Amino acid sequence: MGIILSGVQPTGNLTLGNYLGAIRNWVTMQSHNTCFFCIVDLHALTVPQDPKKLKMQTREVAAAYIASGINPSLSTIFIQSNISAHTELSWFLSCFTPMGWLNRMIQFKEKSGKNRESSVLGLYAYPVLQAADILLYKATDVPVGEDQKQHVELARDIAGAFNRAYEKEIFPLPEPQILGEATRVMSLRDGTKKMSKSDPSEFSRIHLRDDADTIAQKIKKAKTDPDPLPEDPKLLTERPEAFNLVNIYSALSNQSLESVCHQFAGAQFSTFKPALADLVVSIIAPIGLEIERLMNHEDELDGILKKGNDHAREVAEKTLHEVQKTIGILRV
Secondary structure, three states: OOOEEEEEEOOOOOOOHHHHHHHHHHHHOOOOEEEEEEHHHHHOOOOOOHHHHHHHHHHHHHHHHHHHHOOOOOEEEEEEOOOOHHHHHHHHHHOOOOOOHOOOHHHHHHHHHHHHOOOOOHHHHHHHHHHHHHHHHHEEEEEOOHHHHHHHHHHHHHHHHHHHHOOOOOOOOOOEEEEOOOOOOOOOOOOOEEEOOOOOOHHOEEEEOOOHHHHHHHHOOOOOOOOOOOOHHHHHOOOOHHEEEEEEHHHOOOOHHHHHHHHHOOOHHHHHHHHHHHHHHHHHHHHHHHHHHHHHHHHHHHHHHHHHHHHHHHHHHHHHHHHHHHHHOOOO
């Protein structure tokens, strides 16, 4: 039994990629682990946010967690910013983080691009806050996408540096977990790009709040190629759009790629797409309906978040006080 910590930024409608790459895997973990799932709103602030939208989207992510099967009775669902220990521990950990470690972070280089000098400090330093998120709960395992694996490895390095500095095993060394067949769901318009909430085309992604008709339409319009589906999935290597759709079917049906290809071998996409649409609708449409219900019952949703915040705060402050005592912070 491990301690699991992960989270999603409240930056707009969650997608099928968020569900398959993260949330669905969390659901399976909660029955045999101690799980903390947060809405990481502090990380969202590295780019400008509309205050009203940020509040709404924070609730929306919480609703998506619950609608997807995360049980508040089994897992702690909370809002990162409501637990002040996150930012406090982040400062302490930043004093054990060499600049060279942060300079190696690929995401900062990708997101800042040519505007590195005008990028905000939060974008550069947020991997340290992410380490604090993980270490506050003494997480042993962190389910993340491939693009966040480097940040979990940084958290390991920071935890090790702190432990060595005081010759105490204060923090466990967390392990990244990359799980599932579809850990990286790609755009429905370009199979070489990750499915993203920020893509300008609505037809590039399926939102968890999309209704059945919208889902079916997006699958119908998904980019493909003229060739039939092969029996051997290895033959999809050079067909990114075809591979993406087969990969989604594989993940949602809990079948191997080999099994899906064997089932649809020789079929055209005019046959495969309706089957895929039916499968996606059967799983995602009920999630969307429950999200809508929870968003229309804010008192119920906020009650779940308050309970989660209270428990997370209790655990986090215990770790923070242990860290303060170890460092030599005087608490009067």
